[in-house]
Amino acid sequence: MAHIEHNMSLTGEAPKRLSLIQKVATGLGWTGIFFLFLSILNVPLPGYFLWLSLGLIAAGVVIFANDQYRGKPAGIKNDGVWFKNMTSRGVFAWGTGILLTLFYIVLYWYPQYLGYNPDGENTGIVALFDPLSNFISGNDASQWFVYGTLYTLAILAFGYKFLLKYRHNKYEKIRTFSVMFFQLGFAFLIPEILIRLNQPYYNPNVVWPLNYDLFAGYKLNEFFSAGTVGMIMLGFGLASIFLITPILTYFYGKRWYCSWVCGCGGLAETAGDPYRHLSDKSRKSWMLERWLIHTILVLVVIMTTAVVYSFLNENPGKYWLTKDAFLIGVAGFLTLLFAGIMIFKRKELAKDAKYGAVGYFVIILAIIALYYSTGYSYGHLLREWYGFFIGAAFSGVIGVGFYPIFGNRVWCRFGCPMAAVLGMQQRLFSRFRITTNGGQCISCGNCSTYCEMGIDVRSYAQKGENIVRSSCVGCGICSAVCPRGVLKLENGPREGRINGDAVLLGNDVDLLDLIQQQKKATRKL
Amino acid sequence: MQEHVVIIGNGIAGITAARHIRRISEKKITVISSENKYFFSRTALMYFYMGHMKWEHLEPYEDWFWEKNRIDLKLAYVEKIDPEAKTLFLAGNEKLPYDQLIIATGSIPRKLGWEGQDLQGVQGLVSKQDLELLEKNTKNCRHATIVGGGLIGVELAEMLHTRNIPVTMLIREDSFWRNVLPQKDSEFVARHISSHGIGLRNMTELESISGKNKVTSVTTKKGDQIETDLVGLTVGVQPNIAFLKGSGIETDVGILVDPYLKTNIESIYSIGDCAQQREPKPGRRPIEAVWYTARMMGETVAQTICGNPFKYNPGNWFNSAKFFEIEYQTYGNVSATPPENEQQLHWEHRDGKKAVTLAFEKGSGRFLGINSFGIRMKHEVFDRWLTEQRPIEHVLKHLEEANFDPEFFKRHHKEILHSFKDDLMNPSKPKPQI
The missing domain is CATH 3.50.50.60 (FAD/NAD(P)-binding domain)
Known part of the structure; x- marks a missing residue:
């Protein structure tokens, strides 16, 4: 017998030990990070230290993953998740969370400490990345290039780990290959190569309103001055949100984006996977989520309208679209959307959702009216504020920095306006649902525990109801961890997709009919 | 004054009964347990021990649920029942009167009187x-x-x-x-x-x-x-009924109940693992200590208590389990030792992680049941095929319809079909060793 375990799991205190190989691997990874830290301190390091650091980090993750999963039977690997310090909000988790948070603060607001120097030679870690940046885009690195490289590395290395962990599950494998591909190709390489080709920086992965800057004045100027290519970019940006998104979401649910394409989702599903069970499942946090995410969507709409209005205001007569026509167009579009939902989907909205929708609709129209009447929209100021509070503080600092504390999808669940758009489409206009398998649920709660979006999946499964929730990103883990084969992600006819009157199969059929009638009669909606 | 329904035991049987009674009535409901105040999923105890979940995850309802639905939870131990006075005697000299009583005390581990069975460890x-x-x-x-x-x-x-x-x-x-x-x-x-x-x-x-x-x-x-x-x-387990001694409630191995899940005493019912059917449905055992049947008894007794008397008449048998990584689902009946008129077809995947066994009646070809390992099957489809008494040919032909594996998973229905065809054509041909 190898060794004796003394887990005091009832108190949840005793850490589950890492194997020797896992400790060495962790050491390798941190050594890589340590070298990067040295470079921040301007310790003169030869150029190959870039590759050494990145290599050590990747090697650490790969060796750790191999030791953890290879040679062991493929299957669900959640043993000791709540015993391990790192995955149960232990001191290492807090330490990592604080380090990440500090890194984000420096990255967003003090890039000079990373050595970024827009007016001359870079120093520090940014200088260390200069050769790579020069190789790809022909320019010196910025703090964002450093961040993008590390981000991509994280998705690739932890993607490998995730692939090993779920190697028995083809849905998870294909999905993970997809996020790795889109991050490396679309989010990392294409924008840099565009720069090399003297084209505007454009990351086709990030759709407005997640990419809140897409219609900012400086971007529009870039697009318009880049001729056909710029027009294609602008056109693709518009098509992404108004055409591609509704069509794909109709057929496949928001998962096509959130857990297959999106970079934020990609990081959450790979590097963030060990923290998915930390999401808050309470009804309270669900309430908070619904208000917060839709508020941010409203903010981004107001801000973007203001920004475009400012742009048109500053360039009068330059474009066929006048600033007033633009405002009327936006107001008309939103009115149509609002009226359509209120007329056709009224019954599918909860009471507070209706109140919220009416309230926000009035607020947006009032603000648009204000722009119209005063002729001024404070676009630059609003963009600055939005960028500071939502774009940086929320999505970066809280969203990723707090992975080990609040779970891996805090931003996607509470903040991302793109997720709000996709969520509305998914809830009201999609073929996607998670179906439950007759009466087989045993209420064990694995699904709810491992739902990164904090959806109480079990509360539906144990009633035999389909799960149709705005926030579901379709990661498929609930289905994977279910020990009794109850959950399945499916696209299918919209008829009967939301079945709040479902009953659990197995009992006397007449009794089930009666229960169904009783359920219908008492259902509050 | 609303009738007071008291339920002893807050497992899946008792809690299902309470929830369903609440949905259709305004009765006062009290659920007593000496194990844990709040309902938890017994089937998930293992995941707690293995560190997959924390205790809070084992409880399917948040604490506000019980208050909102006016289901009183009481952490107490019932020592004695006095059916004459319709009163429960709780540990600590407390009394609790009831109008209707549901006993859902579940199981305890079976001990067969081995020497040393009460030692530590x-x-x-x-x-x-x-x-x-x-x-x-x-x-x-x-x-x-x-x-x-x-x-x-x-x-x-x-x-x-x-x-x-x-x-x-x-x-x-x-x-x-x-x-x-x-x-x-x-x-x-x-x-x-x-x-x-x-x-x-x-x-x-x-x-x-x-x-x-x-x-x-x-x-x-x-x-x-x-x-x-x-x-x-x-x-195995045995009904947890020792506290009923001398109460006048008739017991055998479990608490004897009629098809309405009622004991020999008016206003006292029993459901779940501790109930023993006086007249079990043909092909079913008098005591079925399974999550699903406990739940169904809870659904049934709730109607009876609320004035819509229903006999306990469970549908086609089904069950599930997981053996380390291999999930198991069963629908209908696949006999451990097939009787003369039952034939079975068995397929195994070469990876040793998937297997399917189908049972059917010789002669008529009527499909009897399936054991599926490592392949998820749809309850609804098999339930329908069993109810419609489909022949085995139909099941084989439409096996793909019943698949419930996640998207992109490799489907095996063709391989299974070929394997079974082989078996049926050449029943004596030795199969290659897996």
């Missing part, structure tokens, strides 16, 4: 307290012996395996869970369990348990002695 695994005891008993545990090759036994083996405790399982039959699974299925599962290093000793029964205060070894009926620090007794 000998335990079953049913309750939260059993789990807490297991936590204590597995400290410094160098070896564990599990008596009984069934579902709780293999769960316990998996739990101990995550703590690196070597496990030996003593199995009375010639293979794992052989009283339920046909031989090939049983051997298939046994191979998988063994591959995790669990020692399976077939045709081996426990003779006695030895030790001073704490267990140090067990002796089998064959005379082998096994040094061990923990003995898991998982030879």
Whole structure:
């Protein structure tokens, strides 16, 4: 017998030990990070230290993953998740969370400490990345290039780990290959190569309103001055949100984006996977989520309208679209959307959702009216504020920095306006649902525990109801961890997709009919 | 004044009854448990021990749910029932009057009177307290012996395996869970369990348990002695009804109930593991200690209590389990030892992780049931085929419709069909060794 375990799991205190190989691997990874830290301190390091650091980090993750999963039977690997310090909000988790948070603060607001120097030679870690940046885009690195490289590395290395962990599950494998591909190709390489080709920086992965800057004045100027290519970019940006998104979401649910394409989702599903069970499942946090995410969507709409209005205001007569026509167009579009939902989907909205929708609709129209009447929209100021509070503080600092504390999808669940758009489409206009398998649920709660979006999946499964929730990103883990084969992600006819009157199969059929009638009669909606 | 319904036991049976009564009535509802104030999923106890979940995740409803639905929860132990006075006597000299009573006290581990069965380190695994005891008993545990090759036994083996405790399982039959699974299925599962290093000793029964205060070894009926620090007794469960002695409620192994789940006493019902049907449905056992049947009894008794008397008439049999990585689902009946008129077809995937066994009636070809391992099957589809008494040909032809595996998973229905065709054409042809 190898060794004796003394887990005091009832108190949840005793850490589950890492194997020797896992400790060495962790050491390798941190050594890589340590070298990067040295470079921040301007310790003169030869150029190959870039590759050494990145290599050590990747090697650490790969060796750790191999030791953890290879040679062991493929299957669900959640043993000791709540015993391990790192995955149960232990001191290492807090330490990592604080380090990440500090890194984000420096990255967003003090890039000079990373050595970024827009007016001359870079120093520090940014200088260390200069050769790579020069190789790809022909320019010196910025703090964002450093961040993008590390981000991509994280998705690739932890993607490998995730692939090993779920190697028995083809849905998870294909999905993970997809996020790795889109991050490396679309989010990392294409924008840099565009720069090399003297084209505007454009990351086709990030759709407005997640990419809140897409219609900012400086971007529009870039697009318009880049001729056909710029027009294609602008056109693709518009098509992404108004055409591609509704069509794909109709057929496949928001998962096509959130857990297959999106970079934020990609990081959450790979590097963030060990923290998915930390999401808050309470009804309270669900309430908070619904208000917060839709508020941010409203903010981004107001801000973007203001920004475009400012742009048109500053360039009068330059474009066929006048600033007033633009405002009327936006107001008309939103009115149509609002009226359509209120007329056709009224019954599918909860009471507070209706109140919220009416309230926000009035607020947006009032603000648009204000722009119209005063002729001024404070676009630059609003963009600055939005960028500071939502774009940086929320999505970066809280969203990723707090992975080990609040779970891996805090931003996607509470903040991302793109997720709000996709969520509305998914809830009201999609073929996607998670179906439950007759009466087989045993209420064990694995699904709810491992739902990164904090959806109480079990509360539906144990009633035999389909799960149709705005926030579901379709990661498929609930289905994977279910020990009794109850959950399945499916696209299918919209008829009967939301079945709040479902009953659990197995009992006397007449009794089930009666229960169904009783359920219908008492259902509050 | 609303009628007061008291439910003893807050497992899935009692809680289902309470929820359904609340949906259709305004009765006052009190649920008593001495195990845990809030309902938790017993089936998830293992995941708590293995560190997959925290205790809060085992409770399917948040605490506000009970208050909102006016279901009073009471942490108390019922010592005695006085049906004449319609009163419960609780530990600590408390009395609780009721108008209608539902007894849903579930099971306790079965002990067969072995020598040493009450030593320290000998335990079953049913309750939260059993789990807490297991936590204590597995400290410094160098070896564990599990008596009984069934579902709780293999769960316990998996739990101990995550703590690196070597496990030996003593199995009375010639293979794992052989009283339920046909031989090939049983051997298939046994191979998988063994591959995790669990020692399976077939045709081996426990003779006695030895030790001073704490267990140090067990002796089998064959005379082998096994040094061990923990003995898991998982030879099945028995109704938890000792407290009913002298109450006048008629019992046998369990609490005897009529088709309406009523005991011999007016206004007292019993559901779940502790209930024993006086007239079980043909083909069903009088006591079925299964999550699903407990839930269905809860659904049924709620109607009866609320004035829509319903007989307990469960539909087609189904069940599920998981053996380490291999999920198991069953619909209908696949006999462990097929009688003369039942034929079975068995397919195994070469990876040793998937298998399907179908049973049908000889002659008529009527489909009887399926055991599926490692392939998820739709309950709704098999339930329909069983109810419609479809022939085996129909099931084979439409097997793909019943698949419930996640998207992109490899489908095996064609391979299964070919394998079965082969079997039916050449029943005597020896199959290649897997």
